[in-house]
Amino acid sequence: MVDIMDYRLMPFSTELAANIEILNTIYNGSVDIKSRTFPIAGKTEAFLLFIDGMVNETLIDLHILAPLLQTRTEASELDFAYIRSVVSTSQLSIATSFNELLQYISTGSAALLINHLPFGIAINLSGWKQRGIEEPAAESIIRGPREGFTETMSVNTSMLRRKIKDAALKLNSIQVGRYTKTEVVIAHIDGIANHSLVEEVRHRIEGIDIDGVLESGYIEALIEDHPYSPFPQVQVTERPDVVSASLLEGKIGIMVDGTPFCLIAPTTFMSMLQSPEDYYQRFMISTFIRWLRFLFLFISLLLPSLYVAVLTFHQEMVPTSLLLSIAKSREEIPFPALIEALLMEVSFEALREAGVRLPKQVGSAVSIVGALVIGQAATSAGLVSSPMVMVVAITGIASFLLPQYSAGIAIRVLRFPIMFLAGMFGLLGLMLGVIAIIIHLCSIRSLGVPYLQPLAPMKWSEMLDTLMRAPIWKNRKRPSFTGRKNEIRQSPYNRPEQEEGEASP
Template sequence: MSKDSSDLVSPSLEANLRALQGLYENCADVYYREFNMGKKKAFVAYIDGMVNIDQLDQHVLAPLMREGAADAADDAGGLPSILSVADAGPIATIDEGVSRLSGGSVLLFVDGAPRGFALGLAKWEKRSVEEPAAESIVRGPREGFTETLNVNTSMLRRKIKSPAMKIVPFEVGKLTRTKVLLVYVEGLAAESLIREVRERISRIDIDGILESGYIEGLIEDNPLSPFPQIQVTERPDVVSASLLEGRVAILVDGTPFTLIAPSTLFSMLQSPEDYYQRFMIGTLIRWLRYTFFLITLVLPSLYVAILTFHHEMVPTSLLLSIAKSREDIPFPALVEALLMEVSFEALREAGVRLPKQVGAAVSIVGALVIGQAATSAGLVSAPMVMVVAITGIASFMIPQYSTGIALRMLRFPIMFLAGMFGLLGLMLGVIAIVIHLCSLRSLGVPYLQPLAPMKGREMKDVLIRAPVWAMRTRPRLTGRSEPYRQPPGQRPKPPKGNDPS
C-alpha cells in the first residue's frame, strides 16, 4: 500500500471523484451521486446491489441535504454526529476507500474536507440460515453457516460468549481480497499453534480465494496425501466444540465451509451427534463407523482375494453357492469388481451433479441397470452386487466427506494388489496405507494422534465416547494451556431413599 500524496484523500472534491472514477473505469455497477450540502458540494459513491438504498436515502442523504448540515461538515469529525448510521468511520486514503466500497460501504466525500467517510450500509441478497445439507443429524442444532462472514461469526459468538474467543482477520488474494478469519479461544489453543497458522495464512500469495478449499490446499502439511488433513464443516456447533478442544477455525468469506485444524483421523470419523446422544449409543455408533471404515477400504479387495486365491477360506456351502452364481459370469472376479465399483462411483457422482428432479431417475436407472439387469443378464454375479452395495453404504457412513473420498480412491490400488497377490497383496497395501497415515501430520499434530503415538487419556474419546462428566481433560494437541474442562465430581447422583412408594 503506497502512501504517496496522490493516494491520500484530497480536500478537493473533484480530485477525489476523478480518482475514484479513474480506478473504477468501465465499472457500470459503481454509482456516484453528487449533491449540495448547503453551499458545499458533496458526493456519495456506492456499488449497486450491495447497499441498502432506503437507509442511504433516509439516514444519509436526507439529513445532509437539510439546511444547516453544512456547518457540521466544517469540522471533519462532526459529520458522523448528524448521520444516524452506526458504522461511519473516516477514511484517509483512496485505497482504504476502495476496500470499504467493495465491501458494501457508502463513501461520502465533502468538498474541502480532508477526509472522506465510509458509511456501513451494506446489504445484499444473502441466503438465510438453513440446516446444513451435507451434515444432517437427528438431534442437535439445525443451523448451518452461510456464505456471509458476519452471519457466521455471529453464530459462533452466540455459542461462545466469552471474550476469550478471538477473531483475527486476514485479507487473502490479490484480486478477490477475500476476508479470512482465524478464530480461536485464547488460553485453550496453544500459542505455537496460533503462530503457525498465522504464518501459514500470511504466506499465501495468490490471485484469488473462492472457497476454503483453496486455503486448505495452501496450508496443509502434506499436499500429496489422499487424506484430508484439515477438517471441513458447515456446522457452528462443530466449530465451537473444536474451539473448546483448543483447535483453531478458519472462516472464509463467501463459503459456508469452515476449516478446523489441527485434526486427526479420528476427529474426521466423529459426528457431532455422538456427543448429543447418550454415550453408550455414541460408543456403539463409533465402533460401527470404524468397522465400516475398514470395510470401505478392503471389502471388494477381500472378496477378490478370497475368490481368486483363497478358495478354502470360504465355508464349503457358501463357496458352492458362490460357484453356482458365478458359473456364467464371463469376467474374472477382479474385472467384475472393478466394473461394478467404477459404475457405482459414476452413479454416485452423477447423482450429486444432476438437478434434484433428475437425480431420482438416475438412482432408479442405476438400481435397475446395475442391480437387476446386470445380474440377470449374467454379466455380474449377485454376491458381487452385494459386496459393492455394502461398500457403497459403508463409504457414506464416514461423516467427513473428503475422508470417504480418500478411502474410495484407495480401494482401487488395493483391489489391483489383491488381484495380483491375494491376501498378501491386500495386506501389503493396507500396511503401506498405515505407514502413510502414521507419517501424516496436521499442523504438526500426528494424524493418528491418540492411537499412535499412544495417548492413554485421550482414548476415552476415540475407543469409546465417554460420558460428558467423565471427559475431564482436553485432548493434548500441540501445547497444553488449560488441561481441565471441568472440576471432578460432576457425575449426577440423585439422592436415594425416602421415596413415596
Template sequence: MAFGKKRLKWNVEQNNQGLDPEIQNQGPLSICLSENIERLQSIYKDCSDIIFRYFLIGNNTNTVLIYLDGMSNIEEIDQHVLLPLMGQETDSDVQSILKKRLTISGVNEVSTFNDVVKEVSSGNPVVLIDQQPAGFSTGLSKWEKRSIQEPTAESVVRGPRDGFIEGISTNIVLIRRKIKSPNLKMKTIQVGRYSQTEVAIMFIEGLADQTLIEEVQNRLNRIDIDGVLESGYIEEFIKDHPYSPFPQILNTERPDVTAASLLEGNVVILTDGTPFVLIAPTTFYSLLQSPEDYYEGFLSGTLIRWLRYFFLLIALLLPSVYVAILTYHQEMIPTSLLISVAKSREQIPFPALVEALLMEMTFEALREAGIRLPKNIGSAISIVGALVIGQAAVSAGLVSAPMVIVVAITGIASFLIPRYSASIALRMLRFPIMFLAGTLGLVGIMLGLLTIIIHMCTIRSFGVPYLQPMAPMKKSEMKDVLIRAPWWALKKRPHWTGEYNQTRQSSSQKPSPNKENE
C-alpha cells in the first residue's frame, strides 16, 4: 500500500512538472521566440536527435529551425529554407514569408505547441520566427523505406506484382493508381497517445454506405491506447465478436484486392507502419477467394474454388474422421483396408486420439519453426524435419503409417486456404473436433460441426451476416460464392448495408459468337 501511494505521488509530481505530453503540448505559441524555444526544449528533453538550428532573417530577426535528425531532408532544408531566408530582410508576418520566400509546395502554418510537436515528430522541419505568433512547417521529411515488391503471402500466377509497404503515403498512391476517380475519398485520424499513428479510412463515395463509413470512423475514434504499431491492434479493437476464432475483417497486402473491395462498397483502413490493409465488412466466403479467381477464366476459377472448399473440409475434419472411424466405427472400413490398418497399429502403444494429437502438434510445431527460421533454410528444415521425424516415429512404433499419411494430407489441405487468418481458425478448431471424435465418434463430429455453423450464423461484420449470401439467402449474390460466374454475368455488386449502388456494369456485356457471312 505504501508503494502504491509513493508511485501515485511520483506520477502527480511528474504531471505537475509538465512531463505528460497530453498536458505539456497544449497551448498556443508565444510571440516571444525565447519562450517558445524554452518550452520546446523542455518537451524534447533528453532527445538528442531533435536539432535546434538558430539563424537570422536579415540582420536582427531571430529565427530557429527545428527538425528531427534522420527523418528530415538536410539538402532540401539548406537549399529551400535556409538559403532563401538568411540574408534577407524580414516581412511583416508569416504569410508574407510563405508567399515571397519559400519555394516549397508542402508548407503548413503551425500556431500551437501540439502542431509543432506533431510536425517535427513526422519529420517535417518547423521554422519559428521572433515576434510572430505562428510558425510554419515544411514538408521535407525523408527516411529509408522498403521498395515495392510482390507480397510473399499472397502470390499469384497471373495478376499484378506490386504490394503495399510500410509507408501509408505510398500505399495510398498504389490504391489511387488503380482507382482514378475523384469519388475515392479519404479521412485521416491519429490513433495512439504516444505513437500518434496515422490511420486513413478510404471509400468510394456513392458506393459505400454512409452508415458504414460513420460506424468505422466511430469505432476508430473510440480506441484509446498508448501506441498502435500494426493494423492487428486496430482489428482487435473494432471487430464485432472479439472471442470468435474466425477473422471478421479481411487483411491484405495487395492493392488490386483493396481496389476490388472498394468497388464493391467496402471501407478500407490503412495504418502507417504496416503493409497490411484492413477491409470491412467481410464474409466467410471472401476469406476463401483468391484474386487469381478473377484473372483466369471463369471455368478454371470455379473448378479451383470447388477444390478449395473440398480441401477446407479435409483440413478441418480428416484427422477427426479417421479417429472416429478407427475407434468406434470399424465396420465402415473395407475388410482388406481394416486388416492393413490393424496390422500397422499392432505395436502402437497409444489410442488413435493420442496418436493423432501427437502427430498434429508435431506438424504444427514444424510449420511454425519453418516460418521463424531464415527463409533460405526454413522450408528445407520443415520438409526434412517432417520426413525424418515421421519415418523415425513409424520405425519406433510410436505412430502408425496411415496416421502419418492423414496428417500430411491435412497439412497440405490447410495450405490451399488463401487467407492465413482463416487457416489459423481452422487449425484451432481441428483440435476440439478431434476430442469430440475420440469420445463420441461421428456423433461428436456432427455436434462440433453444428456448433461451428450456429456460431458462424450469429457472427456479424459491421452489421453484415458472416455467412451472407447463403445465410440469409440472396440469390443475386450466389453467382460469386460456390461458383465464379463470368464477368459479364456479375452485373450487381454485393449488398452490404443500407443504401447502395446496385449496378456494376451495363446489361449488354455478354459476348456473342461471330457468324460468318454467307
C-alpha cells in the first residue's frame, strides 16, 4: 500500500486520469474539496479542484471556466503561456510536483490540470471570510492610529507597507509546521537592520521542526534565548505603528499568519514600559507618565511584601499612631500577615482572570462587583483587615499601568515568591528577592542583546528615551543595541526655533 506522503512526492503524469486518481486518493473523504472535469476546445479534458470556502467561486466561473470553455484553439497549442493569455487573472503559477500543488491549494488557489501537460497550474483566487480591521483591545490609546493587525497575512503586510512606503522594507516568508505549513514573515528595513541580526532570526525560525504553528506564541517560545525566564524576551503587539517604529530603530518584526499578534525582536525591559502614545503627545507629559509607570512598577512588585515584612518583623519602622490603627484593625484577624496577604492576592488574581474569561457583557461586572463584595465580606467576617484590602487594591491598580501585558504577568508572578521571602526573613528577604531579580535581568539577553540595556551596560546617550521621553528632535541616533549601521535618523536642524525678528504670538 502506497502512503499518501509518497503520492505527494510524485511528479505529474501526462495522463490526466492518473493525476486525477492521485488527487482523489490524497483528498479521499474530504467533504470540502470541490472538483469539476470539463473540455477545452471540445477535445482536451481539463480538471479543476479547489477547497470550498477558501476560493471565490464567482471568480472561478468568471475568470477560469468561462474563458476556457469558450476557447477554440488546437490541442497542440495548449501550454502554460496560452492558459495565461486566456485566464483573466494575473496570479498563475506552475507546480511541478503534487506536494507543490497541494501547498497552493491549501492557501486558497484553484488547481487546474490539463491532459498531456506534465504539470499543474495554480490560480490564486482566494476569497475566504476574514475579520475587518479594528482597534486593538489590549493596546488602546487616546491619541494615535486606531487600526490593528488582523488574522490575514496579506492585510497585515499591506498595513505595514502603508506605514513604510519604501522599497527598503523587506518581507521574507518562511513556512513553519509539518501539517499547518504556517506562513511566517520576517520584516526588516534593509540598510537599517543589522544583517547578522536578520540572519540570526531567520536561522532560528528555519530551525523549528514542529507539527504545527497556530499562533505567534509558538514562534516566541521556540526562538527566545532564555525559555525558563518569567520575563518576555520578545515584544508582542497588535499595532502596525509600533512595528513600524521598531523597524525604523533596526529591530526585526515577525508576523505569523492566522494571528493579529506580531513579534518584535530584540527587545529590552525598558521597551516593555513604553507606550506608543508616549511619542504622540508632548514630551513633558510623556516623561511624567513614564516616571509614574516606574513608580507603580515597584508598587506592583513590592507593596504587599513590604507590608508583610514590616508588620511581621519591623513594627518599629511604623509611626505609632499608624501602628495602633493597624493593630486595632488586626486584633480579631486569625491569620498572620503573610497568610492574609496570600489569601487576598490569590482571590484578586482569580477574580481578574475570571473577568477576562467570562463573556464581555458580564466579565467586567463580575470582576468589579466580586472584588467589592468579597473584600467587604472578608473584612466583616474578620478574615482580613481593612489595610490589607487597601494594599491589595492599590497593588492591583498598579499592575494595570504596565503597557505590555506579558511584562505585567511576569511582575504579578514574581510578587508571590518575594512575599514568601518577606514573610520569612523580613526586609532582608525582600531585598534578597529584589537583588535576585536584578541579577537575573542582567544575565538574560534578547537575541544576544542585553535585556537591561541601556542601564546595564550603561549607555548615557540613550537615556533620553529611557528614563524620560526627550523631544523628538533630540533623538538623532538609533539605539545602539541593533548595531551601528545607519545610526543617524534625522537632521540636527529639526529643532523648532523662532527666527530672528519674528514677532512673538
